[in-house]
Amino acid sequence: MPAQTVATVIVAAGRGLRAGGGVPKQWRDLAGRPVLARTLDAFAGLGPVCLVLHPDDIGRAPEIEARAEMIVPGGADRAASVRAGLEALAATSPGKVLIHDAARPLVMAETIEAVIAALDHHPAAAPGLAITDALWRVADGHVGGTVPREGLVRAQTPQGFRFDSILAAHRRYEGPSAADDVAVAQAAGLDVALVPGHEDNMKITGPGDFARAARILGTDMDVRTGNGFDVHAFGPGDHVWLCGVKVEHGQGLVGHSDADVGMHALTDAIYGAMAHGDIGQHFPPSDPEWKGARSEVFLAHAADLARVEGFAVTHCDVTLICERPKIGPHAQAMREELARIMQIEPARVSVKATTSERLGFTGREEGIAAIATATLVKS
Numbered sequence: 001m002p003a004q005t006v007a008t009v010i011v012a013a014g015r016g017l018r019a020g021g022g023v024p025k026q027w028r029d030l031a032g033r034p035v036l037a038r039t040l041d042a043f044a045g046l047g048p049v050c051l052v053l054h055p056d057d058i059g060r061a062p063e064i065e066a067r068a069e070m071i072v073p074g075g076a077d078r079a080a081s082v083r084a085g086l087e088a089l090a091a092t093s094p095g096k097v098l099i100h101d102a103a104r105p106l107v108m109a110e111t112i113e114a115v116i117a118a119l120d121h122h123p124a125a126a127p128g129l130a131i132t133d134a135l136w137r138v139a140d141g142h143v144g145g146t147v148p149r150e151g152l153v154r155a156q157t158p159q160g161f162r163f164d165s166i167l168a169a170h171r172r173y174e175g176p177s178a179a180d181d182v183a184v185a186q187a188a189g190l191d192v193a194l195v196p197g198h199e200d201n202m203k204i205t206g207p208g209d210f211a212r213a214a215r216i217l218g219t220d221m222d223v224r225t226g227n228g229f230d231v232h233a234f235g236p237g238d239h240v241w242l243c244g245v246k247v248e249h250g251q252g253l254v255g256h257s258d259a260d261v262g263m264h265a266l267t268d269a270i271y272g273a274m275a276h277g278d279i280g281q282h283f284p285p286s287d288p289e290w291k292g293a294r295s296e297v298f299l300a301h302a303a304d305l306a307r308v309e310g311f312a313v314t315h316c317d318v319t320l321i322c323e324r325p326k327i328g329p330h331a332q333a334m335r336e337e338l339a340r341i342m343q344i345e346p347a348r349v350s351v352k353a354t355t356s357e358r359l360g361f362t363g364r365e366e367g368i369a370a371i372a373t374a375t376l377v378k379s
């Protein structure tokens with residue numbers, strides 16, 4: 001690799017025991033996307049990424065792994081995971097390497113750039129943040145004394161190094177388990193320059209940190225709501241398709257496609273949230289290609305478009321309006337089917353129904369109407 005290449009090692013092999021939640025924190029959802037996906041976003045386009053995963057997690061999320069040039073099994077502690085990543089990069093010999101915690105998804109471009117720039121003049125550089133609270137030593141739940149904080153900073157990542165220097169330092173290191181790579185660099189006598197850290201570049205560590213990270217993200221979140229409405233008339237047949245589920249009924253629904261009125265309303269709600277027109281614009285009824293089409297195609301298109309534009313569908317709610325068929329027995333299957341098509345969790349999908357008290361066209365059982373709302377978030 002050219003000497004100016006900046007490779008990144010992202011260590012994601014921890015178990016996140018302090019954060020709890022049943023799933024290691026880097027795989028958990030933060031405002032609609034996995035923590036690890038957000039961490040990878042921060043380093044996209046910089047240079048090759050070596051992603052260090054717990055052996056049990058390799059293959060867990062192919063779409064995330066596809067974003068890294070290398071996948072490497074981690075070790076028993078953070079230092080061992082970093083070492084594994086560096087050894088994997090050794091053959092490619094990049095000029096500089098950034099080492100970053102997967103658990104710090106909110107790192108900003110300016111922090112990364114400052115670390116890289118400092119490496120032009122120093123063998124190592126890392127972000128540190130001034131301590132603005134007093135520090136106490138604690139004994140038996142009581143304050144034992146105040147610790148001077150002058151000259152202390154809080155260590156963050158990415159920590160950056162000239163590649164050959166940090167690889168050699170890790171190979172030589174024999175001390176107790178190192179808290180970070182700056183400790184390893186210092187044990188090897190490397191000069192480490194300090195660059196400004198950022199309060200938002202928090203390490204997700206305890207259970208409350210997810211809410212804090214979401215609050216930080218919330219400051220520049222783009223939250224959209226869209227709604228959709230659709231109607232299809234009853235006609236001859238023995239079943240209807242509703243929210244992707246085939247429901248036996250004495251009549252069918254008439255339409256150019258499979259007439260899945262609930263799925264059409266939801267598809268329009270997603271297009272609406274993005275201000276991308278409606279289902280008819282994307283799949284014109286005049287086009288014979290869509291005659292008899294499964295509505296799954298339409299919903300998958302809208303959900304894909306949302307992903308491409310960086311939105312997560314964080315919630316949707318479909319209401320079917322009809323006297324019959326009864327929706328309750330099928331609602332759970334409908335939620336699961338819609339969630340599968342949109343590639344989101346069923347917990348984010350609601351399907352419910354109401355009658356119109358025998359009033360109007362739905363009351364006279366001339367057809368079924370559906371309304372839907374979708375919430376999309378980009379952060």
Ligand SMILES: Nc1ccn([C@@H]2O[C@H](COP(=O)(O)OP(=O)(O)OP(=O)(O)O)[C@@H](O)[C@H]2O)c(=O)n1
Pocket residue numbers: 011012013014015016017018019026052074075076077078079081082100101102103104203204205
């Ligand atoms: N054997 C390990 C331990 C930690 N890490 C990574 O190092 C970073 C910082 O570690 P920490 O916050 O301590 O994460 P965990 O070890 O997962 O947390 P815990 O100690 O609560 O289990 C995380 O991105 C974590 O995935 C790693 O790659 N390999």
Ligand SMILES: C[C@](O)(CO)[C@H](O)COP(=O)(O)O
Pocket residue numbers: 078101154155156157179180181203
């Ligand atoms: C590397 C680090 O993020 C610097 O602050 C930190 O030392 C890792 O955290 P851990 O909880 O000690 O693993």
